[in-house]
Amino acid sequence: MGDVAVAEAALRYAEVSVGYHGAPVLTDVNLDLVPGQRLALIGPNGAGKSTLIKSILGLVPVLAGTSTVLGGAPAQARTRTGYVPQTDSLDAAFPVTAGQVVMMGRYRRIGWWRPTRTADRRAVHEALDRLGLADHGGTHFGVLSGGQRQRVLLARAIAAEPRLLLLDEPFNGVDAVSQDAILSVLRDLSAAGTTLVLSTHDLTVAHELADTVCVLNRRQWAVGPPDETLTADTLRRAYGGHAIELRDGRTVLVEP
Amino acid sequence: MECFVKHGQRTIIAAAAAAALVLLGGCGAGEDAAEGSGNTSSGTRLAVVATTPEVADFVRTIGGSDVTVTQIIKPNVDPHDYEPTPADIQAIGKAAIVVKSGVGLEGWLDQTIESAGFKGTVVDSSQGVTLREGGHEEGEEGHEEGEGAHEGEEHDPHIWHNPLNAKTMVANIEKSLAAADPAHAAAFAGNLKTYAAELDKLDADNEAAFARIPADQRKLVTNHDAFGYYVDRYKLEFVGSVIPSLDTSAELSAKQLNELVAKIKATGTKAIFAETSLPPKSAEAIANQAGVKVIGGADALYGDSIGAEGTPQGTYLGAERHNTQVIVTALGG
Amino acid sequence: MIEPFTVPFMGRALAELALLALVCGPVSVFVFARRLSFVSDALTHTVFPGVVVGFLAGGIEGIVVGALVAGVVTAVALTLLSRGGALSDDAATAVVLTAMFSIGVVLVSRRSSYTSDLTSFLFGRILTVTPRQIAETAVLAVVILGLLLISARALVFRTFDPAGAAAAGFRIAGLDLLLNIIVALVVVAAVRAVGTILVVALLIVPAATARMLTARLPLMAVIGTGLILVAAYGGLLASWTASVDHGISLTSASAVVLLLVLAYLLLLPLGALRSRRKHGRIISSEARRSPHELVG
Numbered sequence: 001m002g003d004v005a006v007a008e009a010a011l012r013y014a015e016v017s018v019g020y021h022g023a024p025v026l027t028d029v030n031l032d033l034v035p036g037q038r039l040a041l042i043g044p045n046g047a048g049k050s051t052l053i054k055s056i057l058g059l060v061p062v063l064a065g066t067s068t069v070l071g072g073a074p075a076q077a078r079t080r081t082g083y084v085p086q087t088d089s090l091d092a093a094f095p096v097t098a099g100q101v102v103m104m105g106r107y108r109r110i111g112w113w114r115p116t117r118t119a120d121r122r123a124v125h126e127a128l129d130r131l132g133l134a135d136h137g138g139t140h141f142g143v144l145s146g147g148q149r150q151r152v153l154l155a156r157a158i159a160a161e162p163r164l165l166l167l168d169e170p171f172n173g174v175d176a177v178s179q180d181a182i183l184s185v186l187r188d189l190s191a192a193g194t195t196l197v198l199s200t201h202d203l204t205v206a207h208e209l210a211d212t213v214c215v216l217n218r219r220q221w222a223v224g225p226p227d228e229t230l231t232a233d234t235l236r237r238a239y240g241g242h243a244i245e246l247r248d249g250r251t252v253l254v255e256p
Numbered sequence: 257m258e259c260f261v262k263h264g265q266r267t268i269i270a271a272a273a274a275a276a277l278v279l280l281g282g283c284g285a286g287e288d289a290a291e292g293s294g295n296t297s298s299g300t301r302l303a304v305v306a307t308t309p310e311v312a313d314f315v316r317t318i319g320g321s322d323v324t325v326t327q328i329i330k331p332n333v334d335p336h337d338y339e340p341t342p343a344d345i346q347a348i349g350k351a352a353i354v355v356k357s358g359v360g361l362e363g364w365l366d367q368t369i370e371s372a373g374f375k376g377t378v379v380d381s382s383q384g385v386t387l388r389e390g391g392h393e394e395g396e397e398g399h400e401e402g403e404g405a406h407e408g409e410e411h412d413p414h415i416w417h418n419p420l421n422a423k424t425m426v427a428n429i430e431k432s433l434a435a436a437d438p439a440h441a442a443a444f445a446g447n448l449k450t451y452a453a454e455l456d457k458l459d460a461d462n463e464a465a466f467a468r469i470p471a472d473q474r475k476l477v478t479n480h481d482a483f484g485y486y487v488d489r490y491k492l493e494f495v496g497s498v499i500p501s502l503d504t505s506a507e508l509s510a511k512q513l514n515e516l517v518a519k520i521k522a523t524g525t526k527a528i529f530a531e532t533s534l535p536p537k538s539a540e541a542i543a544n545q546a547g548v549k550v551i552g553g554a555d556a557l558y559g560d561s562i563g564a565e566g567t568p569q570g571t572y573l574g575a576e577r578h579n580t581q582v583i584v585t586a587l588g589g
Numbered sequence: 590m591i592e593p594f595t596v597p598f599m600g601r602a603l604a605e606l607a608l609l610a611l612v613c614g615p616v617s618v619f620v621f622a623r624r625l626s627f628v629s630d631a632l633t634h635t636v637f638p639g640v641v642v643g644f645l646a647g648g649i650e651g652i653v654v655g656a657l658v659a660g661v662v663t664a665v666a667l668t669l670l671s672r673g674g675a676l677s678d679d680a681a682t683a684v685v686l687t688a689m690f691s692i693g694v695v696l697v698s699r700r701s702s703y704t705s706d707l708t709s710f711l712f713g714r715i716l717t718v719t720p721r722q723i724a725e726t727a728v729l730a731v732v733i734l735g736l737l738l739i740s741a742r743a744l745v746f747r748t749f750d751p752a753g754a755a756a757a758g759f760r761i762a763g764l765d766l767l768l769n770i771i772v773a774l775v776v777v778a779a780v781r782a783v784g785t786i787l788v789v790a791l792l793i794v795p796a797a798t799a800r801m802l803t804a805r806l807p808l809m810a811v812i813g814t815g816l817i818l819v820a821a822y823g824g825l826l827a828s829w830t831a832s833v834d835h836g837i838s839l840t841s842a843s844a845v846v847l848l849l850v851l852a853y854l855l856l857l858p859l860g861a862l863r864s865r866r867k868h869g870r871i872i873s874s875e876a877r878r879s880p881h882e883l884v885g
Contacts, residue, residue, distance in 0.1 A: 057756045083756035094622060094749045095804040104746050108757050113739045140804055141749075156753075166756075330838070339840045342825075343832035345598050345716055364714065371598040371717040 009068065010035050010164050010195035011056065016065035018048070018055040024063055025051045028219045033197070033212070035163070038190050040210035041199040042230070044239055047217040049199035050086075053166045056197065057083055070164055079108060082162030086169050087149045092142045098152045099137035102127055105159035127155035130188075132181050147178025154182055158189070165189060167198035171205055183209055203230060302437045305351040307362045308335050309562045310416045311381055313572045314426045315355055318447045319433055322440040326351065331564045334533045335361055340368045348372040353436055355429055358382030359413035379432040381425040387411040388484045414559070417486035417579075419459040422572065423452055458576055459489075465584045466490045473587050475523055477516075477548075479531040479539050482559035486579075495525050498539045513542065520546040527551050527586045531559035555582045593829040598716055602841065605718045605782050606821035608726045612733050613791045614799075614814025615741075616775050618806055619768055621796035622748050628667055628769060629792040632776045633785035634686045635663040638693035640780075653725065656780060660773030668766045713784030713842045715825075722781060729778040736771055744768055745806065783842045790846045791817065798853040801860025820848040 011033040019025040026048030033039055041049045054060040055067070058075030069077040082105070105127070106120045128134050131151040136144065144152065150170060157165055165186075171179055186209060190196055200206060206213050206226055213229050215221040221238040222229045302323040306312035312327035319325065326347040329335045335357075348354055349372035356362050358380040369378065388411065415421040430448040434441035466474060474492040476483060480499035487494045496516045520528075520542070528543045530536035530552030543550040551557075557579050563569025569578045593599050620629055636656045643655015718726075737744075746754040747764045755761050772792065779788040795813030802812055824845030831839035 054756075059752075059755050078756065078758040081756070083753060085750060085752040085756070089752050090750050091622075091748065095800070095806060095809070096745070096749055101749070104750070104753065104757070107742055107746055110742070112743060113741070153753075160757075339714065339842075340716060341832035341838045341840060342593070342596075342599060342716060342829040343836070343838070346596065346833055349596075349598075364717070367714065367717040367719070370719060371601070373597055 009033065010037065010070060011197070012066075012068040014066045016055075016067050017063040018051055018060050019063055020060065022063065025060075026216065026218060026220075027064075029065070029214075029216075030220060031214065031223065033195050035193045035195055036190050037212060038186070038196045038210045039198070040206040040213045040226070041197065041216055042201065042203065042206055042213050042235075042238075043199075043216035044201065047238075049216060050168050052216065053083075053168055053197065053199060056164075056166055057081060077164070080163045082157035082160050082165040084150075084153045084157050084165070084167040084170055086172060087146060087153065088173075090141075090149075092149075094141070096141050097137065098128065098133060098139050098141055098144065098148075098155075099124055101141050101152050102137075102156045102159050105156035108160065123159045123161075124155075127159040128152075130158065130185055131155045145175065145178075146173040147175040150174050151178055151181055154185060158185070162194060164195045164197070167196070169199055169201075171200060171202055179205075206230065302353070302433065302440075303351045304353045304355060304433070305348050306355045307365060308357045308560075310422075310572050310575075311355050311357050311425070311429075313562060314381070314422070314429050314451075315433075317451050317571075318426055318430050318444055320443060320447055322437065322443060323433065329561075331570070332532050332561050335560050338362075338364055340364065344368070345372045348374050352376050353379055353432055355379045355381055355432070357413065357416070357425075359385075359387060359411050359415060361413035377432060377436065379428060381428045382413070382415055382421075383428050384424050385415045385421045387415070388488065412481065412484045414482045415485055416572065417483055417576070418489040419455045419462070419576065420489070421485060423455050426451055426455070454573060458573055461577070462490055462580045465580050466492070469584060469588050473524075473526075475525040475587070476583070477520060477525055477528045478557065479529065479536070479559065482531065483557075493523070495519055495523050498528065498542055517542060517546045520548060529583065529586070530556045532556045532563075533559065533561045549586075551582060551586050555586075557582060593826060593833075599825060599829060601718050601720065601723060602715045602782075602825055603821060605715065605723050605726055606825070606845065607818060608723065608730050609779050609782060609791060610814045610817035610821060612730045612775055612778065613817055614795055614812075615737055615810040616733065616771060617792050617794070617796035617813050618799075618810045619737075619744055619748070620772060620792050621800065621809075622745075622806075623768065625768070625772060626789070626793045629772055629776065629789050631667060631686050632660055632663050632773050633780070633789055634690040636660050636773075636776055636780060637690055637785055641693045652781075653777065656777045657774075660777050661770060664766060664769035664773045668762065668769050713780070713782050713787060715782045715842045715845070718782060726778050726782070729774055733771055733774050733778070736767065736774075740764065740767055783846065787842055787846045790849055794846075794849045794853050798849075798856055801856045816849065816852055820845050820852065824848045 009032065011031055013029045013031040016029040017024040017027040018029070029052065031039070041052060043049055051060050055062055056069055056074055058069075058073070058078060062074070067074060070080050071077075102124045103116065103120065106116070106123060110116055110120060125134065125137065128137055131154060133148065133151055133155065136148065136152075141149065141152065150173075154167070154170065157167075167186075170182060174182070183205075186196055186198075196209075198209075207230070210226055212224065213226045214223040215229060215234055215238045217238045217240075222234045301321075302319065303326070304315050304319065304323050305326045305328060306315045307328050309327060309329060309331050312325050315323065315325050326344075328340065328344050328347075329338055345368055348369060351374065353376055354365075354369065354374060356365055356378065359382045365378075416425065426448060430444050433444045437444075471491075474490070475495050476487060476492050477495045478497045481497050484494070486492070496519055498516075519525075525546075525548060527548055528539050528546075528550050530539050530550055536550060536552045536556070539550050539552070558569065558575040562572060562575035563578070568574045594603050620626060636659050639655040639657075639659020639662075640652050641655070643651035643653070643658070645651075647654065743754070743759050743764055744767075746757070747759060747761055751761055754764075775792060776785070776788055779791055783791060795816050796809055798816055799809040799812035803809055824847070825841055827848070828839045828841040828844045831837040831844075
């Protein structure tokens with residue numbers, strides 16, 4: 001413990017409640033993440049996963065408890081956090097190219113109206129390249145497949161060079177090729193010290209990628225390493241007592 | 257993408273419809289507009305621009321063959337919200353004199369004159385006419401007009417419906433024509449003398465026509481408040497109007513409407529008179545409710561306009577005779 | 590074909606429309622992308638009572654101030670309402686707007702004076718713009734373009750991805766207010782030239798037409814401006830030719846707007862072709878579900 005650990009913590013939530021207009025959506029959240037840690041938020045639809053992510057971005061207020069993101073208040077950390085929204089929250093018909101979307105990740109650096117520089121264009125190209133989309137910079141975002149769009153959004157987050165990356169259901173509607181590309185990039189980022197927080201209801205992905213999982217449903221039910229935490233018992237309690245099967249020693253979740 | 261296009265289309269169609277409406281309004285009587293541009297260029301004759309059909313008729317009568325008249329507002333077009341065309345502004349720019357009806361009827365004129373770069377004389381033909389206050393003097397007690405409607409400074413611009421006012425107007429016009437073209441002053445003076453006599457005769461004829469109707473039957477309901485001077489001159493009772501304003505863009509409230517219907521019934525008024533330059537729709541609705549007839553169509557009154565050129569009602573005298581004849585027939589019949 | 594524009598009032602009309610073209614091209618792109626045609630429509634309704642109140646309070650000079658105040662108040666009100674989700678009810682909003690417009694009509698009716706100066710706000714008087722008005726429009730144009738230049742990048746981000754823009758630290762409410770105010774300023778600037786009814790066309794048709802030719806936002810703005818310029822030149826020329834040479838009274842503002850709409854209609858088949866070729870793979874279920882989708 002001590003000063004060093006405090007300075008290094010990427011995310012620290014203690015007894016946190018988050019919600020809108022004073023009504024908590026999610027309570028009793030206790031998280032402690034160091035740089036490079038990979039946290040998966042597990043829970044059914046409406047469990048509060050997206051709300052928790054938005055609270056880390058400072059977009060949903062913390063109603064109780066103490067919250068520290070990258071050493072400060074969540075809203076203060078926005079310059080160093082990256083966010084990958086769910087693709088279906090976007091206006092796909094909006095006329096922008098993949099390259100322009102990735103450039104949005106640089107907007108905060110560039111400022112409101114200064115022209116883009118070589119460094120920005122290089123960062124955009126590199127981010128696209130890392131996700132195997134180097135040839136798609138000029139492609140209209142709306143004509144890309146769901147998986148390609150998700151990769152573009154991850155590229156956008158990477159272009160901002162975040163220390164904490166938040167991903168909301170990054171594998172929803174994503175094909176196998178895109179999923180592999182995303183997983184590989186996320187592992188690299190983690191190895192380089194970027195802390196990852198992603199929401200998912202895919203337990204396989206959680207096992208494969210995360211070193212820590214947090215089981216949520218209106219409150220935090222469990223947190224810890226995947227093998228110890230994703231037990232049939234915990235999941236059964238969090239998910240409401242049924243739709244859980246055990247197979248090959250692993251927990252498989254079947255939602256109704 | 258689809259919803260982009262669909263949504264845009266809705267508004268675009270609305271915009272096109274609005275544009276087309278404005279366009280149609282302007283085109284109303286386009287066919288006889290050529291007269292203006294064709295004649296203004298002819299050399300020595302005095303170029304005069306007149307705003308309303310009435311005033312243009314006066315100028316044509318007084319000026320005779322010694323002036324060329326460009327009339328801006330065509331017959332049966334509402335003068336209250338007129339939008340000048342390039343040809344109108346061009347004609348004003350080239351004219352020696354601009355004659356207006358005055359009393360704020362041509363609110364668009366000042367700006368138009370400024371745009372045209374017109375440097376000549378603007379003749380306000382209403383000069384010297386005793387003006388009526390705005391609002392409704394006769395119909396007051398029945399109308400919930402109250403707060404702020406009577407500003408005192410608002411005057412009724414429909415002065416020409418009293419032939420004696422028309423005499424003042426033509427006298428003003430004669431004076432300005434003579435000043436601008438002294439060589440033809442004698443001819444203008446002669447024309448004025450003849451016309452003044454005709455106006456006196458019109459006035460006498462009107463008096464005589466109304467004298468045949470019992471005093472308690474001389475009740476008038478019109479489309480908008482255009483006939484105040486007429487009502488005053490011939491001692492009619494003004495019951496109310498469908499558009500209770502001197503302007504044509506006002507609207508009757510539900511309460512005012514019910515009161516007007518009640519008043520029509522209570523006073524035993526026989527008819528509502530429509531006007532040529534206004535749509536008769538609300539007049540018909542009120543007439544239905546009150547169980548009276550609408551005098552419209554070919555018998556509509558000339559409130560803000562006169563008839564098309566070449567028709568008997570195409571002159572001031574013809575239009576006014578038409579009005580009196582229609583009113584007398586309806587009230588007496 | 591240039592000669593009519595050597596006549597001063599025709600030259601002034603073209604200059605005024607050119608200034609509006611400069612502004613409406615880029616602004617219409619955002620109106621189109623954010624589907625704010627409804628907001629533009631609303632503004633034209635609410636600016637009217639502002640105009641009347643301004644006129645009653647300060648005569649002709651008060652009109653611009655009244656319109657500005659009403660425009661900005663509307664921009665703020667619409668921003669607040671759409672955040673609360675109240676604007677999703679189309680019918681209720683329509684009632685509110687109609688009420689606002691009626692207030693204007695009532696005010697006009699109460700004052701039984703000649704209101705042609707006010708009715709000109711409905712239809713516009715492009716041919717009688719004064720040098721002073723052109724100067725005012727120029728000032729507004731500079732302000733509008735300045736605001737757009739500063740905020741375009743943030744507005745594009747916010748339009749495409751509200752959640753992402755908020756996460757990146759952009760204030761969505763502030764951006765929405767800014768855009769609404771920009772639209773309000775355009776309405777105020779354009780209203781005297783083309784009237785409240787037709788100003789909507791200038792804010793919607795250019796980008797809708799340009800979208801059929803390109804998918805690039807800056808190009809859309811340029812094409813939009815070009816379209817208005819062509820329509821302004823063509824419309825004024827048509828109005829001139831019709832009334833001066835043929836005695837047909839074709840009002841200028843309507844001629845300009847009709848040309849704009851005509852361009853849109855002519856390009857419709859081209860747009861359909863393009864979207865079939867380029868976006869054939871998009872499934873229709875992608876129509877977005879944002880609460881800012883105001884009109885269906």
